[in-house]
Each structure stands twice: as C-alpha cells, then as structure tokens.
Amino acid sequence: MVSAYNDLDRPPLDERSLQRALMVPGGFVSALRVLPSVESTNSALLAAAEDGAPHASVVVAEEQTAGRGRLGRAWTAPPRSGLFVSILMRPEVPVGAWTWLPLLAGVAAREAVARTAGLEVALKWPNDIVVAKGELEGRKLGGILCETVAGAGENAIVAGIGLNVTLREHELPVPQASSLVLAGAESTDRDPLLRALLRAFGTWYGRWSEADGDARAAGLAEAYREACTTLGRQVRAELPGQRVVTGMATGLDAGGALLVTTADQEEVTIGAGDVVHLRPEEAN
Ligand code: BTN
Secondary structure: OOOHHHHHHOOOOOHHHHHHHHOOOOOOOOEEEEEOOEOOHHHHHHHHHHOOOOOOEEEEEOOEOOOEOHHHOEOOOOOOOEEEEEEEEOOOOOHHHHHHHHHHHHHHHHHHHHHHHOOOEEEEOOOEEEEOOOOOOOOEEEEEEEEEOOOOOOOOEEEEEEEEOOOOHHHOOOOOEOOOOOOOOOOOOHHHHHHHHHHHHHHHHHHHHHOOOOOOOOOHHHHHHHHEOOOOOEEEEEOOOOOEEEEEEEEEOOOOOEEEEOOOOOEEEEOOOEEEEOOHHHOO
16 A cells, blocks of 8 residues: 555655656657656667657656566565656667767766766666665665667667666665665755766766767776776676686776676677676685
8 A cells, every 4th residue: 555655755756847847858758758667668668669659759668567676686666765767869870889878878877877866876787776875785676677679670679777766775676785775965956966967967977979979089988997896896697698707806998898808818808798796705
C-alpha cells in the first residue's frame, strides 16, 4: 500500500514542465515523455527508434516493471524512488567511437548529482555510479545500460540511466547498493536532477559529436579519468566467457576500454565485463 508519507516523499515528475524546460531552441532534447509505468524505458525507446523516433528522444518512467541492467541482470526500484531514463541517439560520428557513450552518460550523471544534490560521486569502470567517499564509499547509486537498435543498420543507440534517489536501506536491491538520500544528498528532488542530467548529457554529447567522436579532443576522456575510481587500483575483471584477469587498472584505450596490467606485466584490454575492486590483501 502506498502511504501518504510515500507520496509526499516521492512526488511525481511533471511531463509538461520538463518539456517546457528542456525542449527549447538550441537544447539537446527533441521529445520527452514521462510514462507512469513501463516494462523498461530502454525497451520502450528501442521500439520507438525502430518506428523512426528522432535523435535525442527521451523516455522517463515513474516505475519500471521489468527494468534491465548490464550483463542480463534486472534493475529494480520502487515507483518514483529514482530516475529511470533513456535517451535515443542517432550519432553521426563513426560507430567505433560509440563505445564512449556509456562513459559519457556516467560523466553527465556525475555532474548532475554534484550540481543538484551536492554529492560527489565517482564512476566505477565502465559506468557504475558509486559513492565517492565516506562510510558508504564504493556503494552503487546507479548504472547505465547502452543498447544499439537491432536491424536499423546500427544507426541508433539508446542510453538508459538508472539512479537510486530516495531508496531506504530496506528497499535496496542488494546490500552493496545505496541511494542519494542514504549517501547524504542535500536535495533529493528528481525534477532538477533530471533537468541537470539531460543538460549535462546534451553538453557532452555536443562536444563529442563536434570532435567527431574523438573523446580526447572533446575533453571527455579527461573528465572520465578524473571521475573514474577504478584507475590505479588492483582489480579482478570477469570477462564474458568465464575468463578472469587480475591486475592493476592502468589506463583506458582510445575507445574507453580498460587496460589492466597483470603481475607478469601482460597488458590486457577489457572491453566489457564486470570489474571488482580488490583490497590490497586480496590483490595477490
Ligand atoms: C546496470 O548497472 O546494470 C545498468 C542499469 C541500467 C538501468 C536503467 S533504468 C532506465 C533504463 N531502462 C532499463 O531497463 N534499464 C536502464
């Protein structure tokens, strides 16, 4: 049952005012819908993309009944407890550079949280949004799932962003998760947070497009490096196909893949998979 307290604590988003604020000349967003409930904003936008939805279309949901995470996982959160948003892009830059889009989304989310919630968050490679410091350091606040549109000649990609805003301890999907409120955010108002997120995303997308997908020239590689808490750490990378690589995360390649140097000085490029940060005593 939804109590009055929950309703006050988790006010709905206003589609009209978001449209008025974001669908403006010179702005990034071309269309924006706020759906009361949907299986997954990514799935909804992927379907819309196949029906010709324009570049920079945005779908937000108050509730997802089958939210999806990376590596086939589920993404669950109570209604209106966070941001569940997907952005469709039809980039004109070479497809090889699209690997930067999930990282770009992470950089935008980090900026938006700092600006509107006064909270410093970090990015765990590739794009987990985690608490940057304090008692809850490393706990996951959000994640990003990018998916390309099947059968559309690879000319479209959807970036889905999930961010835990007002989840309480007992509502967390896993003990290693957290939320902005639990991490000490100054504000948990989703409206300015969503506006800031889409504006920051549009700004970075513009820089990256103008640089023809060159993340270094766009300043994106530098911004990501600054945000990324994985670099300089001992990690264990679990790659698709059950391969495990352990070593020091030393850098990123030109496409944003993680470079890991193993104990026998082999440099392995990690393009996808799960990365675990190791404590010093676990590293050998
Ligand atoms: C992850 O960390 O595994 C990625 C989570 C991505 C969740 C978001 S919520 C909005 C969008 N719609 C989905 O179904 N998933 C993404």
